[in-house]
Amino acid sequence: MAVYRRGYRRYQGRLTGEWERLMVLPRFAWEGLLQQRLIAILFVLALFWPVGCALFIYLSHHLDLLQGFGGAAGNFFQVNGEFFFVFMNVQSFAAIILSAFAGPSLIAPDLANGALPLYFSRPLTRTTYVLSRMLVLVGVLSPVTWIPGLVLFAMQSGMAGWGWFAENYRFGLAVVGGFFLWILLVSLLAMACSAYVRWRVVAGALVLGLFFILGGAAELANAVLRVDWASALNPARSMEQVWRAMLGLRPLPGPDAWQCAVCLGVMVAVLAVVLSRKLRPVEVVS
């Protein structure tokens, strides 16, 4: 029967499980994001570097194609920890750009339109809501971060053989683990900014700005106070230090990986507090 003739009837059938409901918001959000041309363009641009890296790995195993460069080519085309570190650095920047554009559209409209009571009057907790929204960004950022990283690692392992894999498996773990930490930080930052500012454009600018501002502030503090510990306040720099430790590379000058990890942990905690304070179904003015 046509729906307009049917009339309203109460639904009394089977209800979906909690995990299925957790994916409701991400499903609708991905659908919306993929319809945005800018996001699609950024997404494609973010895959250029992994493609270049794949070419690099291929060439490193086919040096005969580069005979014209002489012996220097052999030294240049080396797939090692530094290679994965550079890859992660470039892709982390792409992740920031993508989350600055995709992140604020997740929470800001809900807050700006006062829609939270509608969500929270359903069997959805604040934690589930944040988790759902974070899954959106995990879904968007994964294809430009750890997935291509893992593909590159697999490609190199396949070309270099079992011996290389056994010796360097930590690169694979570092790529996945390091990028997950980065996605956690960037997602929380994007959501906290949009929860705080509520205006999508400003929230996006704030996400980008915070990375530069914190980086600048850290350098300024280092210069003025003549210290080097302030580098830990720069999330990108701290994450680099952690990644270098995960990849087994020589650390950068300044606070060590553990100190940087603690700093990042504090940042994550602060962002979680901001979110929990802002994401309330009703605001209480006492």
Added chain:
Amino acid sequence: MTPVIELNNLRVKLGRREILKGVTCRLGAAGSGKAIGLLGPNGAGKSTLILTLLGFHRPSGGEARVLGFDCHKQPRQVKARVGYMPENEALIAGMSAVRMLRIMGELSGLPPRVALEKAHEVLFHVGLGEARYRPLGTYSLGMKQMAKLAQAIIHGPELVILDEPTNGLDPAARARMLKLVAEMKSEHGMNVVLCSHLLRDVEEVCDEVVILKDGAIAHHANLEEERRANRRFVELEVAGDDGKLAAALSEHGAEGVNEGGGRWRIVLPPGVGLDVLWRIAAREGLDVRRLTHRRDSLEEIFLKAVGHMPRTAGETLPEEVASNGRL
């Protein structure tokens, strides 16, 4: 039978202010398809009570149960059975009504296909069928109210909490909204909690009413019983010789007091209708000048409860009623 709402010495503090001050009551019966009206002046604690029932506020003391589930300890069970229509704007402006309702339906546990079907079905039901693909931001106030109602009932909840559903509606839209609420009770067996400033809305739709004042219950009335009880009071004015009227009334078990000048105050016993008075008047050759079925309107009940109208002698004071635990 499980009450729809059960409050046991419920206290809620927002900041340092205590908004609900030990409210105790049992309202409605689960599955009965009745409506409970929540009335009170501004700042009485109506919204706080609703938000506490939804688990948005944490009680500072006592407990609140909805359909037998503790609102604070079992919020998931409560929310799975409740539909909520907030007073304020809550619809995402850039989204179409169908999309918004699909999301809300799926979040309530409807499978995706069912949610899509129900979104269309419920939007036609509330009269937004033709506008269902339009962005919600382009809706008029009345349409937004209907869309908010639609999202509250898409999953077929046992209890629907409506916060000021007729706010900003024109008379036609208001009538339609009240008709939908009445249908929700009578045809779909949903329990309804209606919070409104408009006494006529509550009077029209609700079977039970609770009046809050200063965070406590000032009055709790069963409107059905009140209506029945009030039907017995009649004011009659006649022309002619009314000397035998008192005796004629007593034949039917009615009592009448002559106030002079042909004016009578009559109390009809249960089961005796106004037609009896017309027959007596015809038999006694009296011309009926005025016949008023006097009843305590909800407005009078409300004004008495909040202290703006003197009480009739012998009536129970709200404090007495609240403290004896009947409410």
